[in-house]
Amino acid sequence: MQDLTLVMAQLDPLVGDIPGNTERAIEAVREASLEHKADVVVLPELCLTGYPPEDLLLRDSMEARLEEARARMAKKVARGVMVIVGYPGMRDGQRYNLAGVLKDGEWIAEYAKQALPNYQVFDEQRYFTPGTESCVVECRGARLGIVICEDLWDGTPTRQARDAGADILVSLNASPYHLEKPAERNRLFAKRAAEVSCPLVYVNQIGGQDELVFDGGSAAIDADGKTCVQAPWWDVGLMPVQFLKEEGGRWTPQSGEIAELLSPEESLYCALVTGLRDYVNKSGFKGVVLGLSGGIDSGLSLAIAVDALGADRVHAVMMPYHYTADISKEDAAEQAKLLGVSYEVMPIAPMVEAFTETLAESFAGSERDTTEENLQSRCRGVLLMAISNKKGLMVLTTGNKSEMAVGYATLYGDMVGGYNALKDVYKTWVFRLAHWRNTMGPAIPERVITRPPSAELAEDQLDSDSLPDYDILDAILTHYIESDMSAEAIIRAGFEEEDVYRVVRLVDRCEYKRRQAPVGVRVTPRGFGRDRRYPIVNGWAAGE
Known part of the structure; x- marks a missing residue:
């Protein structure tokens, strides 16, 4: 019986680092050849x-750098192994999203992606021309039909490859993660493989890139839609797939290692850790500094930071004021000690009083309101940014998606920073993740999780004073943000009219704040940022 060893290379490239990415690809092929005796090595999209x-594609030097990279691969990759790798390229004056095939020092074929996504976080029609032709290459008697990411979701290019004689479909991918995505992909793989009666190899990248995060999960599926090999999520590595040619000429992937699908909590937590780790490391920061308030958001953020970077690269600061409860101070100190991070206390009363005194004449005759509350937050932001400048640490902000949606955050205060790990995490999920993280080992004091949430900017203040309970708030926000339902439709779904209109108006009114918020990893089907683009100034009525 004929056989074929295909290795899925699940890599973590750095955008723009063409020489570094090329060396990673060469090393992956070398390792796959030595350790797995690979006949074919497949690397991710682009x-x-x-x-x-993004707009790096528009740089004049892009094509020359890619030609140099491909020449280096042709020189360095060992003979006898076929490599299928993704890159962009200008061909006849048009730019394409390509998969190139390298064999014995020669680039023998190229496939141009046909289905260019232009929805959610994708903007490929801005940069690429769609391809029109299938590409089938042969290795050890097996005919490999190449497709790229969205081609698999569209379906037409996979059928085209099958009709061109493909025995095995090979899909190069850069498929971003969100909460429902892993299970959604697995359903698609089974459907598409069975539809074309052809085994499918899906190779995905891994790692964080700005607000996107990629979870890996590369897989091989047989022609009946059964998963035969499943690479781990959230780990860089090589995963071999052994194909055998059966009587009748059908190539079948043999059963191999199958990583279990992670629980929603573990998968989401891994996404947040990966996104933060890669943002900090790829940007060259020494570490992070964050305000540790004794609340659940900063508590979870601290745990994520330690898991991403290590305790020695995380600095926590408690900045108490008159309204900071003693238990908040105690819990913050306990968590800092528990996780082993450097920790200091900086009371902000002198700063707040200095600002208040300076503003006294200007504020004369005015009642006390949220202005004075925001001064506290802004004093804390000044301290954190000063530490950032002096020590080369990035400020990690700690607001969650529920707060960012309704503007329950202070510009130039608690929104100050370079990155927000919880930006796309609803408050109800913050509680779920905190509970889950503690099952992996003590990380967040239990009282931090069970206390009623409070910003502690005023006497006896609770989040519930100005917002619906988080179960209700998050359900309304999910309908409005993720599903684009109108206020009336949400009310018909069973929510109180007063709550719905208040929440919807807050979301619409606070777009200007979100535009100035730090970047954060996208983990829901529709995050703020490249996913949801609303005008800041507009006359759209809240109920429509």
Whole structure:
């Protein structure tokens, strides 16, 4: 019986680092050849530039750098192994999203992605021309039909490859993660493989890139839709797939290692850790500093930071004021000690009083309101940014998606920073993740999780004073943000009219704040940022 060893290379490229990505690809092929005796090595979509390269694609030097990279691969990759790798390229004056095939020092074929996504976080029609032709290459008697990411979701290019004689479909991908995505992909793989009666190899990249995060999960599926090999999520590595040619000429992937699908909590937590780790490391920061308030958001953020970077690269600061409860101070100190991070206390009363005194004449005759509350937050932001400047640490902000949606955050205060790990995490999920993280080992004091949430900017203040309970708030926000339902439709779904209109108006009114918020990893089907683009100034009525 004929056989074929195909290795899925699940890599973490750095956008724009073409020489570095090229060396990672060469090393992956070398390792796959030595350790797995690979006949074919498949690397992710746009692997040589990283994904998404965005307007770097418009740089005049891009093509020359890619030609140099491909020449280096042709020289360095060992003979006898076929490599299929993704990169962009200009061909006849048009730019394409390509998969190139390298064999014995020669680039023998190229496939141009046909289905260019232009929804959610994708903007490929801005940069690429769609391809029109299938590409089938042969290795050890097996005919490999190449497709790229969205081609698999569209379906037409996979059928085209089958009709061109493909025995095995090979899909290069840069498929971003969100909470429902892993299970959604697995359903698609089974459907598409069974539809074309052809085994499918899906190779995905891994790692964080700005607000996107990629979870890996590369897989091989047989022609009946059964998963035969499943690479781990959230780990860089190589995963071999052994194909055998059966009587009748059908190539079948043999059963191999199958990583279990992670629980929603573990998968989401891994996404947050990966996103933060890669943002900090790829940007070259020494570490992070964050305000540790004794509340659940900063408590979970601290745990994520330690798991991402290590305790020695995380600095926590408690900045108490008159309204900071003693238990908040105690819990913050306990968590800092528990996780082993450097920790200091900086009371902000002198700063707040200095600002208040300076503003006294200007504020004369005015009642006390949220202005004075925001002064406290802004004093804390000044301290954190000063530490950032002096020590080379990035400020990690700690607001969650529920707060960012309704503007329950202070510009130039608690929104100050370079990155927000919880930006796309609803408050109800913050509680779920905190509970889950503690099952892995003590990380967040239990009282931090069970206390009623409070910003502690005024006497006896609770979040519930000005917002619906988080179960209700998050359900309304999910309908409005993720599903684009109108206020009236949400009310018909069973929510109180007063709550719905208040929440919807807050979301619409606070777009200007979100535009100035730090970047954060996208983990829901529709995050703020490249996913949801609303005008800041507009006359759209809240109920429509």
